[in-house]
Amino acid sequence: MKRADVLDVAMHAYWEEGPDAVSLNAICQKAEVSKPSVYREFGNEDGLTCAVLETYTEVVLAKMQAVLDGPGSFAWKIDEVARLAAEDALHTHGCLWVKMRAVKPQLGERTQGLVDLIQEATLAAFTRVLTEAQASGEWQGGIAVPLAAQYLHAQIGLALDMRGRGEDPRDVLAMALSVFRGNTASGR
């Protein structure tokens, strides 16, 4: 029954201190569980980080997906996703997925695979939104959808990276996303 506790402790530790800065020993200590228990439950460190990233995806990234796949205009979705990334308290310490991607080569193979998978899922979600917006005429910037999706993904990632470093990404993100609005927006 401790599984959820361990996942929660590990998630926050990885999230706040960086995945490569937290040892498995430290997690056991913080979660007040023995190391063999963790190994019995998750197999190895890769299994733990993998499970943590899965949990994170369900808890946090699902909010992004919900915005993108839910109702609302194209403009609103862009604004809302930007707001989630750049302002929401949820990402005060940045995004765990972004941090994991940053140290991907040092993660286990399963976790690396999951990082890639999430990247593809996110890109797919952006692609869906853009395709819809183009079809409904809400957006037409003369930009190919795959490029626009990659661009959106990169800029959201940049904003989350900046938050992880303690910088305020709002102005930069607003400026970057202004290409979707046709004007050059003057910040917050």
Place this chain on the structure above:
Amino acid sequence: MKRADVLDVAMHAYWEEGPDAVSLNAICQKAEVSKPSVYREFGNEDGLTCAVLETYTEVVLAKMQAVLDGPGSFAWKIDEVARLAAEDALHTHGCLWVKMRAVKPQLGERTQGLVDLIQEATLAAFTRVLTEAQASGEWQGGIAVPLAAQYLHAQIGLALDMRGRGEDPRDVLAMALSVFRGNTASGR
């Protein structure tokens, strides 16, 4: 006389494998020097990473500064810096400074300070270029200079980060920098 050798070996190791993925032991091995020699020359690990980052700044980042502070139109400088970041073989593995910034909390205090210093110097260089361009009328986008400088810095950093991950940043960077040209450029 081995100082230069060690710095070279360490720089490339940090650069290609990531600063936190290379141990001091590994560097001694690769450079074929004893560990006490390294400690005699650099004091501790922080001293080594610091010296490496200094070398990197002189060797690599100086090229960026030269472009920004040298002659040439505003548009050319932007293009050239973008080309250096996104296409030049020099940054095939990304940028060592960007990689150090990404793991800043895990670096020694001196190295952390140097990372910040380089950030400020780079931002200052962008600010100078933008102020000049605004004064000469080469650029007026209704964007405040500090924000534009921060934006340029962030986007160049993003491009270098993408290269470090093996992605091609050219289209994304071109799109991001299009706000400085007034059109929405259609890629490479």
Place this chain on the structure above:
DNA sequence: ATTTTTTGATACCGATTGGTACGAATAAAC
């Protein structure tokens, strides 16, 4: 109630980390 199975943690493993004590070898001074 006894046996079996599962859960738990202590205490260890070899490897590697950043860092150093100390003796051998070399260079400088006399």
Place this chain on the structure above:
DNA sequence: GTTTATTCGTACCAATCGGTATCAAAAAAT
């Protein structure tokens, strides 16, 4: 040529890493 000073590297240090063998306690099954 002998002595002094300095460079240099082997061999070590404690701490920590991811991972596990092993044994005690609790739960389940019989």
